[in-house]
Amino acid sequence: MPTYRDQAIVLRTHKLAEADRIVTVLARERGKLRVVAKGVRRTQSRFGARLEPGMVVDLQCYEGRNLDTVTQAVSIAYHGEQIARDYRAYTALSTVLETADRLTEEKAPALQQFLLLQGALAALAGGAHDASLVLDAYLLRALAIGGYAPSFHDCAQCGDPGPQLAFNVAAGGAVCPSCRRPGSVAPARATLDLLAALLAGDWDVADASAAQHRREGSGITAAYVQWHLERGLRSLPHVEREPHAAPPQNESLSLGAGSGS
Structure with a gap:
């Protein structure tokens, strides 16, 4: 054969x-x-x-x-040992793998998604950046490769130059006052700058971001991802965002846990 x-x-x-x-x-x-x-x-x-x-x-x-x-x-x-030592990295890994599965089709070449996933695994294992930032950067870039690149500066609807102050997940990102629709949010400008940095791979800006902007950015990223994937990621609610949090009792850190194996 x-x-x-x-x-x-x-x-x-x-x-x-x-x-x-x-x-x-x-x-x-x-x-x-x-x-x-x-x-x-x-x-x-x-x-x-x-x-x-x-x-x-x-x-x-x-x-x-x-x-x-x-x-x-x-x-x-083999990144498993390094990632399993950090519960936050482990929960991020589960979401990264599920997202890659959802954004690719069987027997359809997806080199960009492969390279992005490979880089995300190495970053989670390396520990040079906060696991939550690595996860959000991966999610935003994976969606961009899949054709759902968000705008964090100019209006996603009419292209009006930014910086725009509102964000709407259904509209595709930042929106101007004329295009703003119900359900839009008004995040801090620093939050949108952080998300733009994660999408572009500007780690100097991302690593220097404040905790409140990271939390707000993670919420926007989660909403954006789940809207464009059309159904929720099962692993995303279990992601441990806060540093130094202990894993739940009896929770297995084996990389096979939750895989259905």
């Missing part, structure tokens, strides 16, 4: 039969794939630990009639 290799990031897993799993990955060249990993739930599996959500792997598969089958998985980057 024809075989292929590709770099891939594991998005989620599901049980199959007694010892197998269906693994959903975002591959660099082939886009989102659902592949069968046989025997990975056995303790003696050769590569079961390499196919957990958040893993970056070099994947070899052979093509099947319905689903392809994994024959080899070699770790390229």
Whole structure:
């Protein structure tokens, strides 16, 4: 049978039969794939630990009639240990992976989404920036790649030059007084500047932002994402935004938790 290799990031897993799993990955060249990993739930599996959500792997598969089958998985980057040490980073990771899954289609190349996801995982593991900022930057950029880039300066409806003072998620971002509609909010100008910096990757501005503007920006980002995805992200309400918060009791920090595996 024809075989292929590709770099891939594991998005989620599901049980199959007694010892197998269906693994959903975002591959660099082939886009989102659902592949069968046989025997990975056995303790003696050769590569079961390499196919957990958040893993970056070099994947070899052979093509099947319905689903392809994994024959080899070699770790390229393992961020799990670093991310699992920080509960805020872990909850952010869950939302990042779910968003990538929602914004991509099976067997449709999505190189930009792959590279963005790869960068987000490295940033969450590296700890150079606040996990909440990394998450919001990822969400805004992922939506922009998907065709839903928000405006934080000029009017998203008529293009009237900003800075505009109101924001409407349905309108696509900042709106002028003439285009302002019910449901618009009036965030602090510093909040919109922060969101613009996250979208552009200006980390000097983002890292220097005040806590109240980060909180307000996270609320706007969450509303914007869930509006344009048309249904809520299940993991987003569980994101731990405040620093130094302890994880809930009995909450597993395994990267496989909540993956359906």
